[in-house]
């Protein structure tokens with residue numbers, strides 16, 4: 386994650402985002418497009434619900450036996466020729482990767498999109514060690530040039546329109562301004578090609594890890610994933626431990642579900658399965674493969690009431706439909722993971738003290754649950770976190786006092802009726818005292834309450 390965590394400023398971050406018309410237009414356009422494409426992609430699939438059930442059951446099986454699948458993966462990947470490292474936290478993971486690269490004299494590193502590398506803030510660590518780190522996913526490349534963090538887990542530059550990207554490329558790369566996506570893509574391709582060919586190492590994430598074969602599975606669209614993992618002589622992959630899938634034979638449902646949920650595609654342009662480094666006779670592949678398995682609090686989450694979030698396969702569909710995310714964008718959440726799954730992971734991975742305002746970043750409408758391909762009970766988990774927030778003393782004292790007062794009034798028919806009468810009569814005063822927040826958001830009370838109209 387580039388920059389410090391700002392989840393504690395969620396309310397003011399969100400306030401600024403709401404006033405940013407360019408951001409809101411870009412978010413609406415992108416989220417609507419992905420939402421429509423997702424619906425279209427699933428429309429011809431007859432057994433969607435059964436597929437979601439099977440995928441959910443596989444993820445549940447992984448969570449029930451995670452230590453066993455991790456051990457199996459380590460043994461299988463090692464047999465296939467990879468070197469597997471286990472990192473208990475972000476600091477250890479970053480240092481393992483820096484050392485692997487430094488020991489081999491690597492200076493230029495090309496990177497594929499990896500949210501786990503954002504989580505541990507890998508780029509800053511490698512750059513501080515004097516290495517050049519080049520993001521090669523187009524969206525990641527754009528935000529790296531801008532000095533920003535991703536605002537979506539699948540579409541990192543979702544918050545930018547093509548005119549902003551055109552201006553950025555013109556300023557940073559010295560090319561003539563164009564907002565034609567094809568011209569912009571060709572520009573990035575030309576710059577990045579030279580980086581791929583001269584890179585000392587590639588760093589990638591992985592969508593899944595197959596425990597039975599020790600394979601990494603990557604879903605990509607731009608071809609950069611294949612370049613990162615096969616062109617340089619050294620490949621380092623970083624992934625979190627819950628990415629395990631028992632067997633390669635379990636993949637068909639995920640291959641059908643993930644791209645449809647993520648980008649509305651029936652399949653991504655590339656599905657890469659990497660099993661160990663290049664072997665004698667192989668035409669492509671890195672000569673050396675290191676895999677870093679990150680825990681960073683997952684084992685603790687697994688033992689707690691919110692463990693179902695670890696079923697998540699990072700498709701991003703819950704963000705695209707979330708009314709809060711669609712309005713404020715990803716940066717408002719203040720850490721690596723935005724949207725419904727993001728607010729949960731942020732709270733669980735960074736702690737309630739650093740993140741409690743984002744626990745409120747949900748309307749609990751349930752749209753996220755409806756689209757989640759592996760049936761993560763997002764709303765239930767958000768409610769668990771809200772209860773925890775109250776228990777741990779992080780709720781706003783004014784809100785707490787207000788809710789206690791409302792509870793008393795609502796429990797008494799006489800007080801409730803009095804409140805309705807007073808609210809109706811003094812509404813003009815409330816509007817003035819409450820300012821634009823109240824005037825703009827709260828409807829005026831009815832002059833005659835509904836229950837007085839009832840026969």
Ligand code: SF4
Nearest residue numbers: 697698700701703757
């Ligand atoms: S919680 Fe579900 S919908 Fe959201 S990113 Fe994870 S898998 Fe996708």
